[in-house]
Amino acid sequence: MVTASSTALPAAAVSRLHRTVIDWYRANARDLPWRTADASPWAVMVSEFMLQQTPVKRVLPAYAAWLERWPTPAALAADAPGEAVRMWGRLGYPRRALRLHAAATAITEEHGGEVPTDHAQLLALPGVGEYTAAAVASFAFRQRHAVLDTNVRRVFARAVTGVEYPAQATTAAERRTAVELLPAREETAATWAVAVMELGALVCTARGPECGACPLRAECAWQRAGCPPYEGPARRGQTYEGTDRQVRGKLLAVLRDAHGEVEQARLDEVWHEPVQRARALDGLVADGLVEPVGPGVYRLPV
DNA sequence: AAGCCGTGGCT
DNA sequence: TAGCCAAGGCT
Numbered sequence: 001m002v003t004a005s006s007t008a009l010p011a012a013a014v015s016r017l018h019r020t021v022i023d024w025y026r027a028n029a030r031d032l033p034w035r036t037a038d039a040s041p042w043a044v045m046v047s048e049f050m051l052q053q054t055p056v057k058r059v060l061p062a063y064a065a066w067l068e069r070w071p072t073p074a075a076l077a078a079d080a081p082g083e084a085v086r087m088w089g090r091l092g093y094p095r096r097a098l099r100l101h102a103a104a105t106a107i108t109e110e111h112g113g114e115v116p117t118d119h120a121q122l123l124a125l126p127g128v129g130e131y132t133a134a135a136v137a138s139f140a141f142r143q144r145h146a147v148l149d150t151n152v153r154r155v156f157a158r159a160v161t162g163v164e165y166p167a168q169a170t171t172a173a174e175r176r177t178a179v180e181l182l183p184a185r186e187e188t189a190a191t192w193a194v195a196v197m198e199l200g201a202l203v204c205t206a207r208g209p210e211c212g213a214c215p216l217r218a219e220c221a222w223q224r225a226g227c228p229p230y231e232g233p234a235r236r237g238q239t240y241e242g243t244d245r246q247v248r249g250k251l252l253a254v255l256r257d258a259h260g261e262v263e264q265a266r267l268d269e270v271w272h273e274p275v276q277r278a279r280a281l282d283g284l285v286a287d288g289l290v291e292p293v294g295p296g297v298y299r300l301p302v
Numbered sequence: 303a304a305g306c307c308g309t310g311g312c313t
Numbered sequence: 314t315a316g317c318c319a320a321g322g323c324t
Binding site: 047048049050051052053054055056058059092093095096099126127128129130131132135147149150151152197200201206207235237238 | 316317318319320321322323
């Protein structure tokens, strides 16, 4: 049985778990471009930024186009942040484009143009949080880190804790579990990290998990408990229609497509309600996504 | 620390 | 169909 307590879990059982998941991964992993041997650390970092809350399928073409245009951090840093926002297209959460540009600038100016290998230095980069720092260190540099994303958290919630979904925010107990289950060898730990994530993405999915195809079926605590449905507090649905986010999206779409300065009147067309429209535009300016050029004239940041 | 920040595919 | 959800980060 998979358990959260390291003392209760024999080392042999943990090793068997590692082997099971890694063997499954070797047989079932998707062929993704950021996983190939020639994917640079920068390429891995670009993929991780794009994959923050955006599905793989939509990232694939954007990733290829981005790296063709900016194959190195220095290449991106030499271009205007607005170009990064434009290239980001409709991936969503465009502040990520700005942060990726800022990270490229920091890498160029403070790390000699090379993505830092040190976890703490990665974490210090704009847009790099707990997950992304561990992911880049693990995937690009084959280091030993607990990589806790939504997929891994769900796999652990089920297989280890026996509940359908993890809590809303990552807990200390989850981090403990992740660290305890980490293989000792760096190389094995790096493969384990991507393998558990892939299991969560392909089999142990949020809805309609394919437990019949799961290599952990026999040892899964959730399975053993009879797959009890989620009982926690209702997870807040993300409403979108009519929100500032929607208005921001419409405004930015106009600016992206304009390739230059845009008159206020063209922005006014995207939303009928003037107060919300102004608030959204102010927010974009405050975030650095939009630059006021003169009275009633705007553009993407230069 | 709860809420904000885009967009579109999938069931 | 309309929610639900997606390799999070920041404040």
